[in-house]
Amino acid sequence: MADLPPKETAFIDWYLAVVEAADLSDKRYPVKGMNVWPAYGFRARRNLDRILIRETEASGAEAVEFPALIPATEFAKEKEHIKGFDAEVYWVTKGGLTDLDIPLVLRPTSETAIYPIFAVWVRSHRDLPLNVYQIVNTFRYETKTTRPFLRVREIHFFEEHTCQANEAHATERVGSNLAAFRRMAEAFALPYLPVRRPEWDKFPGAFYSIALDCPVGEARTLQLGSIHHYRENFSRPYEIRYEAADGSQQYVHQTTFGLSERLLGAIVAVHGDGKGAVFPSAIAPYQVVVIPIPGSDAGEAPLRTAGEVADRLARHGLRVHLDGGDERPGAKYYRWEQAGVPLRLEVGRREAESRSLTSVDRLGTKGRVAIDRLEHEVPERLLDFDRALRARAHAAFVESFSVAGSLDELAGSTRVRVVSWCGSEACGHRIETAIDGALLGTPEEPLPIPLGAPGPCVACGASADPRWAVAGRPL
């Protein structure tokens, strides 16, 4: 088996090799950017979705589902929005052999599918807040190179859409989305930074956009998702109004929260290593793999014991896989490490006789697990593993930021840079040119490195109203 390219010096080659070796996505489907979910990758995606669903519903939203096709007339109602998406939508212009009188857009995102119906659903202040989400596929005609999970044309998309009574309530919803994402990221063991995007880079039609950015090394960042405050920007063109308690008609203030399978890409990118993928236990397709080690002198005991172990763990609710194949144990170790399984249990003659298993987690920590206390000890090992994984990721996260005191320092940077910025677009663009990337925006939460008060703007030197901003190179 060929070794993986080095993650440090050939990141994207490494990433693609891991995705393929771990059987997470099959990119051989003959449409660019539209990939197949094989069984193993699909398990990871389903586990990921479960967490999104759990945390979103805990934050007070309900699942709905809207159609995939949007009439051109509805799509065109919000002018910034259509301008932002025009170049990347797929059109359905024919029904059978007949040209459609109103062409249909295959949703690139669902605002314009949902909001005409919101206008019907929302009549009274008693209908508010209206918090709904859907997990559906959306389509964007990407022209750049596509990458499994990171940049695709058919997106497995989570989108929450809400209507609130006023701007303050909408701002609160943004806060509860941030809190929900914090809990999701805990399960993914992914460190991230919420960043308010600069004006020129916000979502088309938004009042403001908060991106959830995750550093992945070499100054590169991945946007994991985004939360938008729309104010009345959509409710006015779509006429989403309600009658307030005082009898007046008011436009709702809206928010959205979007995530995608890019989260899976981030999990691979952040946690993976020279051996392959590394899954946090909440996402892992298999949390535990049990490997029997036959041996010439061992008889049936290892296989029988391995079966017992796997059965009991499965009954206990763990995702466990018994690898009883003909390969030698070493080959299995390599394969399951590549596939990112958090915990491996080995069962040979010694283990069968002593009723005590050898455990090795994906970060290399070895231990023993008493078979009599399986149901207690295995979950404990998984918790230890998750903790260690989180600590490793957090250490890398802290390492990935550093302050830059001048534009010159930005060139060729291998970190995400924190700069003092006056807030002007002109200076923002100068910063972007200097780092050959993007001014990601202003952090919404404290940065993981010690910072004093911001000094004069790195671009223009003005000292009026400076703020810390982060600049990087989006992947």
Added chain:
RNA sequence: GGGACUGUGGGGUAGCUUGGUCCAUCCUUCGGGGUUCGGGACUCCGAGACGCCAGUUCAAAUCUGGCCAGUCCCA
């Protein structure tokens, strides 16, 4: 939108300059047999490819043209 480059089994490749020695090399993968089994086993047998369409030629993976797909750089 402009330019450069690339397409060989499931994955990765050799061959292309100078057409023939190629019913296409090697690694991996896959199916089957045997010996094995505490960190990528060995061995035997077998499967599987020249992006598509034309053209040149006695002869095309190799040369020419068009198309398709992809990658990178620039706007």
